[in-house]
Structures are given as structure tokens and as C-alpha cells.
Amino acid sequence: MRDTIRFIKGGVIVELHDVGPTETVLDYLRLRRKETGTKEGCGEGDCGACTVALGRVIDGRLIYQPVNSCIQLLGMVDGTELVTVEDLAQDKRLHPVQQAMMELHGSQCGFCTPGFIMTLFTLYHAEGEAKSRKTVTEWLAGNLCRCTGYRPIVDAALEACFNLADDAFTWRSNETREQLKKLADSRDIFLGTSDRFFSSPASLDGLAALYGQHPDATLVSGATDVGLWITKHLRDLPKTIWLGRIEGLDRVEESESGILMGATATFAATEAAMTRISPDLGELWKRIGSKQVRASGTVGGNIANGSPIGDSPPALIALGATLELQSADTDRALALEDFFIDYGKQDRLPGEFVTGLFVPRPSANQVFHCYKISKRFDQDISSVMAAFRFTIVDGRIIDARIAYGGMAGTPKRASGAEAALKGAILEDASTWAAAIEALNSDFTPLTDMRASAEYRMETARALLAKALMETDGTAAESVRVLAKREADHDRAA
Structure with missing residues (x-):
């Protein structure tokens, strides 16, 4: 059994022992790391201001997907690469998505901008997407902007996101894949005490045994609903069991x-x-x-x-x-x-x-x-x-x-x-x-x-x-x- 979660941030492996059962990725970034580029807007996964990217190896490929950090539990990033807006610029050079947003006036007040950029970062790294306004608006349906309007943002996406990916994440992709392989293991995760814990079994047998001992625990899969229990209902969930590491359960x-x-x-x-x-x-x-x-x-x-x-x-x-x-x-x-x-x-x-x-x-x-x-x-x-x-x-x-x-x-x-x-x-x-x-x-x-x-x-x-x-x-x-x-x-x- 493992008593830590591990993930990659900025090319470095991060290992945490003290992860609460309801601590969110957003709170970790803003309160612990003091990385405030990621914003809290709606607090329920609707506005996209808090969007970050998670990198995973899927079928041998390094895939980046956007997630709402306000309702994503911190323990759920175990085994992934966590990418935030602070990670994009390299050597004082803006990422191509950031550069296009600036040049095409895709930001005014800027509150929603980091979330848009992170969603477009995942589009930038997506393969096989047709270059069209329809594609862009489908990707951006979960990001809301109140002041800029969407036209310059869509224009920036069309300018930046449909060329061959050429950024620091592409250059070190082989290294990232190797790091993620090292993080993957078949050990159960358990952080906390028998009264208050975050856990993540690696097998169905492990889940059955743990849930049998704690039938009052909250089972969490994607947290797109449970996350709102925490942020909106203000419910205390002292025991959480995340199912995302169970082998074969995602078949x-x-x-x-x-x-x-x-x-x-x-x-x-x-x-x-x-x-x-x-x-x-x-x-x-x-x-x-x-x-x-x-x-x-x-x-x-x-x-x-x-x-x-x-x-x-x-x-x-x-x-x-x-x-x-x-x-x-x-x-x-x-x-x-x-x-x-x-x-x-x-x-x-x-x-x-x-x-x-x-x-x-x-x-x-x-x-x-x-x-x-x-x-x-x-x-x-x-x-x-x-x-x-x-x-x-x-x-x-x-x-x-x-x-x-x-x-x-x-x-x-x-x-x-x-x-x-x-x-x-x-x-x-x-x-x-x-x-x-x-x-x-x-x-x-x-x-x-x-x-x-x-x-x-x-x-x-x-x-x-x-x-x-x-x-x-x-x-x-x-x-x-x-x-x-x-x-x-x-x-x-």
C-alpha cells in the first residue's frame, strides 16, 4: 500500500502525503503552491475559468485533456502530468496559444483567459481535429467569457491550434512518458486514518474489501457530481474512495x-x-x-x-x-x-x-x-x-x-x-x-x-x-x- 499521491508538475515529480479527502486541485494550486493563474469562477465546473490539463499515456500516446480543477479532487491527479497556465511559457517566450490570444486581442479583463488558454492548449496537442470554427466552438463550449466576446478567441484558436505541435511539452514528450510509466503501479493508495481518508484501490478485490469495511464512504469516479457536493452543498465527506486506478474498470x-x-x-x-x-x-x-x-x-x-x-x-x-x-x-x-x-x-x-x-x-x-x-x-x-x-x-x-x-x-x-x-x-x-x-x-x-x-x-x-x-x-x-x-x-x- 502507498501513502502518497504522485504526479508531474513542471517536469518534476511531486509526492504528497497530506491530501485531504475533499481537497480540490484548485485549492492545492492557489492555496498551497500560490499559483494563482488558475481562477475560481462558478465553483461547479460550468465556466471553465479553473481549467487545467492532465497528461496521461493512453494507448501508447501522451494525451492532454482539459479538466475543471474546482471540482477535481487532488488525489485524482495521481499518475498524471498536471499542467497549468504557469507552465506554458518557456524562457520568457509565450506558448503559441498565448501568443495568438495576445496578438488577436482574445482577452480583456483576463479572468477567464487562463481557462481558455488551457483548453486551447489541449486542442493544440490533439491529433486529427479538423480546422474549423465548429471544432473550436465544440472544444470551448465549457469556457465562458463575459467581456471579450468569442470571435477573437476563436480566431486565436484557428491561428494557433491546427499546426504541428511544437512546444516544450512536445520536445520532452518521451521523457514525460517515461516519468509517467514510473509513476504507474498496482499498489492501493490510502492517505489518512480509518475515520478520515482519501483512498484509491488498484483492483476490484481491493475496492470490495475496503468498501465492505467502510460502506459509509463516498465512491468517486469523475467527481463531476460529487465535486458539487463539496463546493456548493458544503458537505463534509470524511471518507472518499476514488475508483480511477482500478485496473480494467475503464474498459x-x-x-x-x-x-x-x-x-x-x-x-x-x-x-x-x-x-x-x-x-x-x-x-x-x-x-x-x-x-x-x-x-x-x-x-x-x-x-x-x-x-x-x-x-x-x-x-x-x-x-x-x-x-x-x-x-x-x-x-x-x-x-x-x-x-x-x-x-x-x-x-x-x-x-x-x-x-x-x-x-x-x-x-x-x-x-x-x-x-x-x-x-x-x-x-x-x-x-x-x-x-x-x-x-x-x-x-x-x-x-x-x-x-x-x-x-x-x-x-x-x-x-x-x-x-x-x-x-x-x-x-x-x-x-x-x-x-x-x-x-x-x-x-x-x-x-x-x-x-x-x-x-x-x-x-x-x-x-x-x-x-x-x-x-x-x-x-x-x-x-x-x-x-x-x-x-x-x-x-x-
Whole structure:
């Protein structure tokens, strides 16, 4: 067992013994290191002012990803290279991204500027990205600027980020890879006492044993939700167990039958595979948070926290996904919809944790659609999330799986609408009416700050009709997906 965390900062290996269970990377940088270039804005991972980059070796390549340091626990940087805005300039020469931001007037008050620069630093080092305003605005969806406006920032990105990377990080990449390999080990991490600790098991057996001893501990995967418990709810979490070092728990395995993913597979890591299941899923994944959130946030975490407005569960339920759970004594599988019992309550026994998820691939006679309705197109919580899988034989629906989020205390199937759709004829819209009407019995939505109950019900009904129209071919999917995204990106640019 190891009683330190280790990471690279400025080319030097840093080793820390005194890491609290809820200490964030932002607090470490500003309060301990006195490196104040990284700013605190929203404190919840929305504005991007606190963005830093984490470097990891993935499939033999050194990859830099942006993360929100305000909700990233310090212990979670173990085994990575931590890069902040202070690290970019070399020998008093600005980094190419910094130089372009200066020359093209991408900064006014400057508060948000370090976060923009760090996100663009990760784009600068990304491979295979098409040079376009659309690419830039997708990368910058998690960075907000109130005074400069986005045009000069996008211009700076176009100027700097699509040439062959040529900076100090490129020059010492081989050395960094070797350093990161030395930091990687299979020892469990435990810092603190039995009453207050940060821990990180390296194996499922280690996790099962530790969680069995401390079933009151908080399991942390990407911290994109737990981080807000700390910064916004001001909750004291004396025992935290980070899952990010468990071997194999981040797996993403594709087969003809579907996708098997581990509980710590991030949205970024699963995006391509989910897009291959359905373009709708690819669009949904792109709208879950920002680049920073998707680099840290995990599909398993989005499920395990049991939020009624989580984006992924309705889509996965409609596809017939199966959840894997394990404890020190047992392991089991259950249909994903059965995991959600009531608001804030899941079918998870003391000491039991989610280990993975299997997502079936639709068969040749099945059609899948999903839609996210929110006030903002990017980086917003759903008002209504809807997903549909129809099994069709000879133009007739013989089976339907329909799931909604935001309509009840849990993600929930519309059993009445599903039953009413059986036998419906796609070319005869009158045969759909009973299913659309059945939604009134399936759900009793609430009114809150995101939407009224009336709006939610009307939207749910309209989305079912829309899915059926698109399946019938009377509505153009390309209009829904592509034109909407292009219009939003044009406005953002």
C-alpha cells in the first residue's frame, strides 16, 4: 500500500502525503503552491475559468485533456502530468496559444483567459481535429467569457491550434512518458486514518474489501457530481474512495452484440463507440457537459448517482442496457431500469458498487431515437430527456421501449405508451394516438425552474410523435441533428 499521491508538475515529480479527502486541485494550486493563474469562477465546473490539463499515456500516446480543477479532487491527479497556465511559457517566450490570444486581442479583463488558454492548449496537442470554427466552438463550449466576446478567441484558436505541435511539452514528450510509466503501479493508495481518508484501490478485490469495511464512504469516479457536493452543498465527506486506478474498470469493448464498458469509462472514451450504435447517441454524448466534464465524468457515475434528470439513463434504458454490480461477497446483473427505485434511492446493497454496463446494439429491424430538450443547447441540464427503440416488422411496431428523464423521480419507462404502440402501423398516424395519450397516465411531471409540468407533458407527447414520424420517414433526421447544431455553432462563433 502507498501513502502518497504522485504526479508531474513542471517536469518534476511531486509526492504528497497530506491530501485531504475533499481537497480540490484548485485549492492545492492557489492555496498551497500560490499559483494563482488558475481562477475560481462558478465553483461547479460550468465556466471553465479553473481549467487545467492532465497528461496521461493512453494507448501508447501522451494525451492532454482539459479538466475543471474546482471540482477535481487532488488525489485524482495521481499518475498524471498536471499542467497549468504557469507552465506554458518557456524562457520568457509565450506558448503559441498565448501568443495568438495576445496578438488577436482574445482577452480583456483576463479572468477567464487562463481557462481558455488551457483548453486551447489541449486542442493544440490533439491529433486529427479538423480546422474549423465548429471544432473550436465544440472544444470551448465549457469556457465562458463575459467581456471579450468569442470571435477573437476563436480566431486565436484557428491561428494557433491546427499546426504541428511544437512546444516544450512536445520536445520532452518521451521523457514525460517515461516519468509517467514510473509513476504507474498496482499498489492501493490510502492517505489518512480509518475515520478520515482519501483512498484509491488498484483492483476490484481491493475496492470490495475496503468498501465492505467502510460502506459509509463516498465512491468517486469523475467527481463531476460529487465535486458539487463539496463546493456548493458544503458537505463534509470524511471518507472518499476514488475508483480511477482500478485496473480494467475503464474498459470499452465493442462486439457485434453491443458495448461492454467499465464503470469508470468516461464519456470522452465512450463517445466514438456510442456514435457507432446510433448517431443520436453521438449527438447526446456531445451535449453532456463540456470537454472538461466529458474528460472526467463517467457513464457509470451518471447512472450510480441516480439523478432523475441524468442524460444517459433514459437512452440506455430504451436500448435495454444491463448493469453489473459487485460486493465483497457477491456479484449480480440487473436490467438498468430496475436499478432506479425511487428519488435518490437505487437497488444497491451496503458495500455494493457498480462495475460495468452492457449496452445492446439495435438489431436490423429495430430503430432508435433519442432527444435532449434543454434551455441551452450546450452544457445544460435536461428539461426532458426522451429515448425510443421500436422493433418493426412489415411496417408494424411489434415492440417498443420508451424511456424518459425529467418526467418522474427516476428515469422511467412509459409502460402504457409501450403497450399501446404494439401493433401500430407506421404509415397510419391514427394508430399512434392511443400511445401518445397513454403518456398522460404514465407520468405526473413536476414544475420546477427548468420547466412546468404542462410543458414537460406536452414535450413528451411531441417527442414520441416526432420519433414515430422520423421512423416513418415523414420527418428528416438530418434537419433535426445537423441544421440545429450548425445554427448554434454559427451563433456561438
